Amino acid sequence: MSARAGIVVTGTEVLGAQIADRNGPWLSERLRELGVDLEAIVVVGDRPTDIEAALRWLAAEGVDLTITTGGLGPTADDLTVEVVARAQGRPLRLDEPLRRRIARAVEDAVRRWPRLDRDALEQGTRKQATVPKGATILEPVGTAPGLVVPPADGVRGPTVLVLPGPPRELQPMWAAALATDALRWAVRERTTYRQEILRLYGIPESEIAETLRLAERAGVELAELEVTTCMRSAELEIVTRFEPAAGPVYEALASFVRERHGGVLYSDDGSTVDEQVARLLTRRPARTVATAESCTGGLLAARLTELPGASAYVRGAIVAYANEAKTTLAGVEPELLARHGAVSVEVARALADGAIERLDADLGIGVTGVAGPGGGSDEKPVGLVWISVTGRDGAGRIDRSVRLPGARADVRERATTVALHMLRRMLLGPGDDDEA
Numbered sequence: 001m002s003a004r005a006g007i008v009v010t011g012t013e014v015l016g017a018q019i020a021d022r023n024g025p026w027l028s029e030r031l032r033e034l035g036v037d038l039e040a041i042v043v044v045g046d047r048p049t050d051i052e053a054a055l056r057w058l059a060a061e062g063v064d065l066t067i068t069t070g071g072l073g074p075t076a077d078d079l080t081v082e083v084v085a086r087a088q089g090r091p092l093r094l095d096e097p098l099r100r101r102i103a104r105a106v107e108d109a110v111r112r113w114p115r116l117d118r119d120a121l122e123q124g125t126r127k128q129a130t131v132p133k134g135a136t137i138l139e140p141v142g143t144a145p146g147l148v149v150p151p152a153d154g155v156r157g158p159t160v161l162v163l164p165g166p167p168r169e170l171q172p173m174w175a176a177a178l179a180t181d182a183l184r185w186a187v188r189e190r191t192t193y194r195q196e197i198l199r200l201y202g203i204p205e206s207e208i209a210e211t212l213r214l215a216e217r218a219g220v221e222l223a224e225l226e227v228t229t230c231m232r233s234a235e236l237e238i239v240t241r242f243e244p245a246a247g248p249v250y251e252a253l254a255s256f257v258r259e260r261h262g263g264v265l266y267s268d269d270g271s272t273v274d275e276q277v278a279r280l281l282t283r284r285p286a287r288t289v290a291t292a293e294s295c296t297g298g299l300l301a302a303r304l305t306e307l308p309g310a311s312a313y314v315r316g317a318i319v320a321y322a323n324e325a326k327t328t329l330a331g332v333e334p335e336l337l338a339r340h341g342a343v344s345v346e347v348a349r350a351l352a353d354g355a356i357e358r359l360d361a362d363l364g365i366g367v368t369g370v371a372g373p374g375g376g377s378d379e380k381p382v383g384l385v386w387i388s389v390t391g392r393d394g395a396g397r398i399d400r401s402v403r404l405p406g407a408r409a410d411v412r413e414r415a416t417t418v419a420l421h422m423l424r425r426m427l428l429g430p431g432d433d434d435e436a
Contacts, residue, residue, distance in 0.1 A: 009044070010165070012046045052087055065159050067161045073128075098131070146177060194242055197270040198254060199266055200237075201235050208257075225241070225246060226241040227253070228240075282312060288363070369385030
């Protein structure tokens with residue numbers, strides 16, 4: 001049994017979805033790396049009663065560590081420290097050396113904005129330097145310190161790690177927290193986990209559910225593995241977490257999946273299609289790529305340039321949404337648009353050819369479709385996307401139409417994934433292996 005943890009994300013703006021929570025998933029992955037089981041991620045507003053209820057619920061669940069994020073600012077509504085101190089049975093006290101360090105950081109703001117209310121700044125500084133007695137202080141990255149707060153003597157419950165809300169402050173502070181004796185003691189029963197990911201493309205999730213049933217019938221001890229399947233942007237991920245002793249069981253499962261779904265299993269080492277495409281483009285002879293996108297609006301180019309070093313193989317992108325832009329920017333003939341319509345294989349090909357010609361690339365990708373929610377017809381319904389991946393001077397071409405489900409954002413995102421898999425297939429070539 002491993003150490004267990006819970007995460008409490010605070011902030012009414014996160015609860016109301018004005019800001020997407022980035023801290024919970026990031027901390028979840030760090031806990032996995034540490035060998036700590038995550039019990040739950042709880043998102044609450046800034047009300048102290050709600051924060052306290054979340055802390056007490058996780059304590060009742062028996063977690064060893066609770067991590068809070070947010071609510072450490074200098075204003076009156078930032079109450080996380082006060083609530084944690086009460087839950088841990090520890091009185092608050094002003095840490096004078098910490099107050100001076102925060103004050104020095106605040107002086108930078110005073111120099112930039114000399115009209116700031118100094119009394120208010122001093123009150124805020126004192127508030128941020130008031131911490132539970134016996135807590136380990138984590139030095140601020142901004143002005144808010146982090147804290148490791150064990151329960152007081154005679155108080156049963158988890159240690160609480162208090163972290164700031166902004167990811168740019170929280171993430172550097174995680175390493176400092178791991179170095180503290182208090183946190184190491186809290187997770188002393190952590191274990192070691194391996195996590196492996198199989199990625200498949202072109203298969204429904206129901207097929208994998210059947211594969212898992214068949215694997216178990218064939219003697220694969222799935223009870224020793226934690227297997228999760230997830231459809232993500234037109235791909236299927238099989239994420240398996242296990243302790244090292246169960247390695248042979250995982251290998252048996254991976255072999256079973258490979259034997260049954262070898263044609264659609266494109267990654268058994270966790271690599272993404274984005275990473276594989278980048279490796280294929282840079283292997284000798286290296287090739288370059290350019291895109292001409294309509295319905296995806298540059299999202300494909302964004303994915304191609306997401307990885308460092310993309311300037312070695314991405315020539316550029318044309319976002320040609322209006323028909324006039326398709327003509328003037330990508331060179332699509334007006335007669336072609338009039339005869340076949342913007343959403344057609346002919347226009348997708350012309351966009352790919354235009355990307356090659358206008359941006360001097362070895363490979364071009366053209367994307368055109370109906371992302372919705374309006375604009376569809378019986379002949380060309382919402383979700384219909386045409387994609388063409390083309391080589392310079394006729395050196396290969398792959399065309400494909402897909403009918404993608406979901407809302408506008410889903411159609412656009414899934415279309416980029418389909419295009420990347422088509423590019424991967426083109427780069428592998430006939431008879432090439434899939435180990436790129």
